[in-house]
Amino acid sequence: MKVALFGGGPASLMAAYQLSAKHEVHIFEKGKRVGRKFLVAGNGGFNLTNQATREKLTAVYSNHPQLHQALLNFSTNDTRTCLSQLGMETFIGSSGRVFPEKGIKPNQVLQRIMDVLEERKVKVHLDHAFIGFDQANKPIVLANENQITIEADHYIFGLGGGSWSKTGANSDWFKHFNAINVQTLPFQASNCGLDVDWGDEFQKKFAGTPLKNIAIQAYGQTFKGEAIITEYGLEGNAIYPLVPLMRETLAKKERAYVFIDFKPNSTVEMLQSKISSAVIKPKNYTYAFKLSKAMHAIAKRNLDKETYLNPSAFATCLKKALVPIVGLRSVEEAISTVGGISMDEVDVQFRLIKHPHISIVGEMLDWDAPTGGFLLQGCFSTGFKVGQFLNQSLR
Ligand SMILES: Cc1cc2nc3c(=O)[nH]c(=O)nc-3n(C[C@H](O)[C@H](O)[C@H](O)COP(=O)(O)OP(=O)(O)OC[C@H]3O[C@@H](n4cnc5c(N)ncnc54)[C@H](O)[C@@H]3O)c2cc1C
Structure with missing residues (x-):
């Protein structure tokens, strides 16, 4: 049987790899x-996946039964095994992130995958853009100014999310799916930076400064890690997990804020004990509490003079420095996006319910997950699921 895939990202490549053993791809x-x-x-x-156990895995993804089934069907260990079978060993780094073995470069990983696909006779047609469906709902591509209707037994789309347009991402394809009565949701930024109105002077002075070994608190959750002060606000792995809830708050035009704990490994009492034996003046705070100048400046921002001058009160504030958030960074800048084809439009095999001859994989679907290898894992799991199902159902 002949299967046509549109988009050459990791989700499609995984589906192609599965299908190529049995079908013309x-x-x-x-x-x-x-x-x-x-x-x-x-x-x-370059976190290829994350070592999260099967039990913990689904908890970090948005709540879609199809996605969870796909993740349990092809989990993070399966990704590592699959890469190992292709000759690429991986190792587990900090916070469970899985990387290629030292010395293996990203383009080598991609090249190895493409070599295997070539060995398996997968045909890659570059410069072929999907531009819509014909009257029989068959995809049309534009190549060398020619419009070609693609004939195949099944079609798989993996056109990706909305960020980083220079990698091929955009939402031009929404209208083509809307034309065949498939609902799309606008792309919104996920795993992105937060806009903070700290004022030009502050942002100019501290842009590029990392805030290491901190914890970010909001919505009753705490994420340890690191953030970086940027010219617009804050970015980093301790920030990203809060973006989905922050997005909801901002959409409701409610006040949004996070708290920074600059000393997540110390209690307030431990910090206060540093001052009990000595009289500390504000000019010595950075030394006494082991703060960077940026940390000191952020902690000081929201304090009245009296609180700031009181070392004990200042120490308390180091555990909960308020940062008001004014917005999310744009879709273009984000590491990933939510939105795209609504999950309500696909069945458990990721086939369009209204057009079962078409399947959707990867970030083109409306799901969300944090960074740390979970995005690629979501792409691999959906790609695998579609490939596995079609191998069983297409004869
Ligand atoms: C800066 C950055 C860092 C990241 N780091 C990590 C990480 O460390 N770990 C992790 O898990 N994830 C990471 N990600 C996310 C990960 O790269 C994506 O989730 C993943 O690439 C999405 O795969 P995909 O197959 O769904 O789509 P994509 O990789 O976006 O591929 C889609 C493809 O479709 C093509 N296409 C689009 N429109 C058309 C059309 N009309 N016709 C034909 N082709 C079309 C595009 O050119 C593209 O090649 C990162 C992303 C960014 C931006």
Whole structure:
């Protein structure tokens, strides 16, 4: 049987890998190369997956039964095994993130996958952009100014989320799915920075300064890690998990804020004990409490003079420095997005309920997960599930 995939990201490549053992597989990619966002991920942390146990895994994803089934069906260990079978060993780093073994570069991972697909006779058609459906709901691609209707027994779409347009992402395809009566939800930023109105002077002075070994608190949750002060506010792994709830708060035009705990490993009493034996003046706070200048400045911002001058009160505030949030960074800048094809439009095999000859994989679907390897895992799991189902059902 012939299967046509649209978009050459990790979700499609996983589906193609599964299907290529049994079927004729074609990938249509609008760019001049596949996997551009995968390579961007490689330039950063390049967490291929996360060692989270099967039990803990689904808890970090948005609550969609189809997605959870796919994650349990092809979990993080399966990703590691699959990569190992392709000759790429991985290791578990800090906070459970899984990386390629030292020395293996991101483009080598991608190249190895593409080599295997080539060995399996998968045909990759670059510069072939999906531009809509014909009257029989068959996809049309544009190549060399020619419009070609793609004939296949099944179609898989993995056109990705909305961020980082230079990797091929956009929402141009929404209208084509809307035209065949499939509901899309606007892309919104996830795993993105937060806008903080700290004033130009402060932001200019401290932009680029990391806040290490902190914890961010909001909505009754605490995330330890690191953040960086940017020219617009805050970014970093301790921030990202709060973005979904922050997005809801901001959409309701309610006040949004986070608290920074600059000393997550010390209690207030432990901090106060540092001052009990000595008279500490504000000019010595950074030394006494082991604070960077940026930490000191943030903690001081919301305090009245009396509180600031009182070392004991200041120590208490180090555990809960208020940071008012005024917005989320844009879709374009975000690491990932929510929105795209509504999960209500797909069945448990990720086929469009209204068009079962079409399946959807990866970030093109409306789901959410934090960074740390969970985004790629979501792509691999949905790609695997679709490939596995079609291997069983297409004869
Ligand atoms: C800066 C950054 C760092 C990241 N780091 C990590 C990380 O460390 N770990 C992690 O798990 N995740 C990470 N991610 C997220 C991860 O890269 C994405 O979740 C993943 O690439 C999404 O895969 P996908 O297959 O759904 O879509 P994509 O990778 O976006 O691929 C979609 C493909 O579809 C193509 N396409 C789009 N429209 C058309 C069309 N009309 N016709 C044909 N082709 C089309 C695009 O050109 C693209 O090649 C990171 C992302 C960014 C931006």
